[in-house]
Amino acid sequence: MPNIDIAPRTFFSRLALAGMACAVMVPIAACNNRQNRSEAPMNASTQAAEAAAPQRKLNNHPTKAYEIRVKLANAPGAFETIDGAAQFDVENPGECGNVDPVIGAIPRITSNEPIALKKVSDTEYAGVIYLDQIVDEDYFGRAVCRWGLAEARVVLKATNDPANTRFIFGLPAEKVIAGGQETRYFWSGYYPRAKMDAFRDLGDADMEKVPADKRGEFFSMTLSAKEIAS
Structure with a gap:
């Protein structure tokens, strides 16, 4: 495994190690279903998304x-x-999808x-x-496939350099439909990159594990949704 750039402080390790292990060893969806319920790359371009x-x-x-x-604070x-x-x-994939001949499911x-x-x-940034x-x-x-929103998500990078850290955050469908919001906190030490190229930072939902005098080292990302006229 490449050398991962983490701060020497214990609380940074606790906050970051779980997210690093998930990003390196298993799909993100298995680690945090609030962040990514998809196996597709989270920063895929329009062309790549369409191709997949x-x-x-x-x-x-x-x-x-x-x-x-998307609203940023202390970036x-x-x-x-x-x-x-x-x-x-x-x-309803079981009703309408085709059986994969390789895996039989x-x-x-x-x-x-x-x-x-x-x-x-x-x-602040906005989209529809x-x-x-x-x-x-x-x-x-076989049957009508019923599509439903799973989540809306964003990925931020300092530049388009593929080695830069990817700061990833998703708002689940139930929050989108309810017109809700969520805030996630990210350590600024991973900006613009960690020693691990293309490191994925999922952030943390609260700052309870971080000493008060260190909280200024974090920035926040808030995702919100509201219904609008089409």
């Missing part, structure tokens, strides 16, 4: 619109790369649709997703 997408049809006239906002520097994706999963059907995030201030972005249809000749 399963058989699905996009709705030309979606109506169920939600605005997603250690600029983020030139801010990508967003709305992950959709088929809710019906795999999960999931798709990541890009979110175009625009800068609205020095610390549609709950009905993918058409429910009989794609495999």
Whole structure:
């Protein structure tokens, strides 16, 4: 395993090691289903997301619109790369999907649709997703596949350099639909990169483990959603 850049302080180790192990050894979804319920790369480009997408049809006239906002506080520097994706999963793959001839089971059907995030201030970005972005249809000749939003997520990088740290945060579908929000805290020491190239930082939901005099070394990312007219 490459040498991982972690601070020598014990509390940094406790906060970071679990996330590092998950990012290195297993899919993120197995570690924290609030962050990533998809096996696709979280910072995939639009072209890559489309290439990896399963058989699905996009709705030309979606109506169920939600605005997603990303707000930063105490950021250690600029983020030139801010990508967003709305992950959709088929809710009834067992009814409508095809059996994989290799594993003899019906795999999960999931798709990541890009979110175009625009800068609205020095610390805030916004984009729109549609709950009905993918058409429910009989794609495999078995039954109608019902698509549902799993989460809206973002990944921030200091620059487009692939070695830079990826700061990753996702808002689950239930929070999106309820017009809710969540805040996650990230250690600024991983900006712009850790010694481990392309390190994925999932952040932490609270600061309880961090001594009060060290909390200034963290920045926060808040994701919020609200329903808007389409």
